[in-house]
Amino acid sequence: MDFFNKVGKMAIGSRLRMLNETIGEDAARIYKLYDIDFQPKWFPVFYILQDGGEFTITSIAKEIGHSHPSVSKIIGEMVKGGFVTEKKDKADGRRNMVSLSAKGREAGSKIQDQYADVTGAVEELLAQANHDLWKAIEEWEYLLEQKTLLRRVQEHQKIRESNKVRIVPYEPRYATAFKALNEEWISTYFKMEEADYKALDNADSYIINNGGHILVALYNNEPVGVCALLKMNDPEYDFELAKMAVSPKAQGKNIGFLLGRSIIEKAKALGGHKLYLESNTILKPAISLYHKLGFVKVAGRPSPYERANIQMELELK
Template sequence: MQDVLVDMGPAFLGSRLKRLAERLQAGAMRVIEEAGLPLQPGHMAVLAALRGRALTIGQLAEAIGISQPGVTRAVGQLEKLGIVAGVPAADQRTRMIGLTPAGQAAAYRAATDLWPRIGLAAEEVLGGGGHGFLAQLTAIERALDQASIAERAAHASAGGLRIREFEDSLAGDFHDINAQWITAMFALEPTDRDVLEHPQQRIIAPGGTILFVEAPGLGVVGTCALQRTGPGRFELTKMGVRDSARGLKAGEFLLQAMIERAGAMGAELLYLLTNARCEAAIHLYRKLGFVDDAQIMAEYGARYERCNVAMRFAGLPAPPLAR
């Protein structure tokens, strides 16, 4: 099943973090329930902030970093549970909130039992990278303090596509982008799996290349490979673009870059194999100079069961095919 939040990349960061928070808090809720405390995960920050001191609603909001209405709602819930209560203040116009004896006992239980166990569980999930992850969260929060997403989006440009070269960290994108479109229309064949699972050995090492297209706010949205099949001969293969890039012309941008790269690599023959069902892709290939070629089909078409269309880039002279 397609994971929309993952495919949409940074544009859906807020939704993905919310989903992550819901999963983390669901686990924390079970730990709290098993401890017999009548509290929710959202109450824990208030409990931690009030340990050993009384604060106003405004001070609580600042300490926790959430809105005053949110703090007011949490305090109201905790008052009903007998966990917090108003305490005398020097200025009678100021309302101070502090822990009741029951709240102090709950805070002690949380600090000595719940929080350490939940923290250890979280560190295990982070796989030893907790400090780096938390530092990155802090950097995100500070960046948002300087300018909100709305402010930054108002000055952002929807263009800015750029090409990225293959590196090991992008092997997963190469696999997932292609596996998604192939399985949506056909079935992964053995030759597909071989190339997608071993791009370095099957594409790069024999003299080919893999390029990616990256879109602002979306990350890597498309990929394409040039597979060397003989001296001066290259197959344009494994080209796919995520649905999240629809309307950005990322496919055309990527294909143009790949054609230029093929020329720079000394290609004498640039061809591709596809299926008539890929109508949008075939339209794009023809737009950028590919033409149907029966000789290509005869020579290379048996590579894929689904292949019933073979094309050659007409911008290069057509050398005689190998016999």
């Protein structure tokens, strides 16, 4: 066990496989102990069938939580072993019905003592252990159903990567990146419009000198994301969140959220009360981000962009 002590919790899959192999090897010997020529992996299917009746492979798979191909393969092996019979459904010839054979029913009678003894042995283990493995497995299954291990790793990856991101104020040297990053995403989904060129070709005069601001996200000192705060001449809104763009090569690092949160804080620091933005509903990740930042949909209003089909606002508190 020194290996697992050194590697730690990232080896959980390997450790569980080792535990499974240890129990699996004993399980095969236990069936022989009770004179049953049986493979441990057949048990879930056998248990469903042992009370009699006929079942479809689909219904068995659903009951035991296995995939259809997995159950189909096990059924094939059990048919070869003589434990199961398979025949066409009289009512629906497209379906195969599965039931225990005479040999399978005989094994069902012999296995009852094994059930009792195995249950007793497992209960003994649980009583001797400081932690209830059975309850822990149930809890892990529930937690992983709510959020997979993959998803959890992705979230931690995003947090770690986002710690390498710096949000800095715009400087003229970032003008090229500001334009290029926005042109990249706009051209991918839409077409560049006149209003785009006004903002991207003249960032200083069009945005900065009119009371607006631009923030730049640096990853390893390279500009990979930008977001603008436009000063609005509007009785309802103080500023507009606009021109947010993140390089595809830097996605998955939480940069959009970091930029959005920083631009909101900037608007608050400038005394803003309400923030406005325009987008398009085909940009699902962007819309999801705006909701995460607290924006809500508002009734449509005139826009200088053909592509804009949704408007959102955020009360700054």
